[in-house]
Amino acid sequence: MELKEIQERFDLEKCNDSRIAGKDTCGEYEFCVCCDKEEEYPCANARVRYEQAAVEAPVEETPAPEAEEEKEKIFYRLAVIRPVRAEAETEDVLSSEEENAVVEVAE
Numbered sequence: 859m860e861l862k863e864i865q866e867r868f869d870l871e872k873c874n875d876s877r878i879a880g881k882d883t884c885g886e887y888e889f890c891v892c893c894d895k896e897e898e899y900p901c902a903n904a905r906v907r908y909e910q911a912a913v914e915a916p917v918e919e920t921p922a923p924e925a926e927e928e929k930e931k932i933f934y935r936l937a938v939i940r941p942v943r944a945e946a947e948t949e950d951v952l953s954s955e956e957e958n959a960v961v962e963v964a965e
Contacts, residue, residue, distance in 0.1 A: 861898075861899040861902040861903065861906075862899060862902075864899070864901070864902035864905065864906075865899035865900075865901055865902040868901035868902065868905070869901070872884060872901070887901075888908065889901075889904045889905045889907075889908035889909075890904060891904075891908070892904040892905075892907035892908045892911065
């Protein structure tokens with residue numbers, strides 16, 4: 859595909875995205891870091907440079923993260939409040955699961 863065709867597609871995409879966002883989205887795409895707005899087809903050229911840089915970038919191996927120590931867990935006992943029904947012949951009784959409900963809270 860030629861640069862002109864690529865640019866036309868990006869222009870349509872940017873127009874639609876800008877309408878949805880309610881603002882100009884030029885400069886907000888990943889490949890915009892490679893943009894030179896002075897070029898004839900800035901988006902198309904930026905995309906080509908961006909993809910080329912991704913292909914040429916060396917792949918570095920990162921070591922696996924060390925296992926984190928288990929974080930302290932905090933447990934809370936929950937109270938379940940139920941409305942009292944005057945017309946009920948039997949009392950509402952919490953099941954043992956409801957009575958001992960435990961919630962883990964992340965800090």
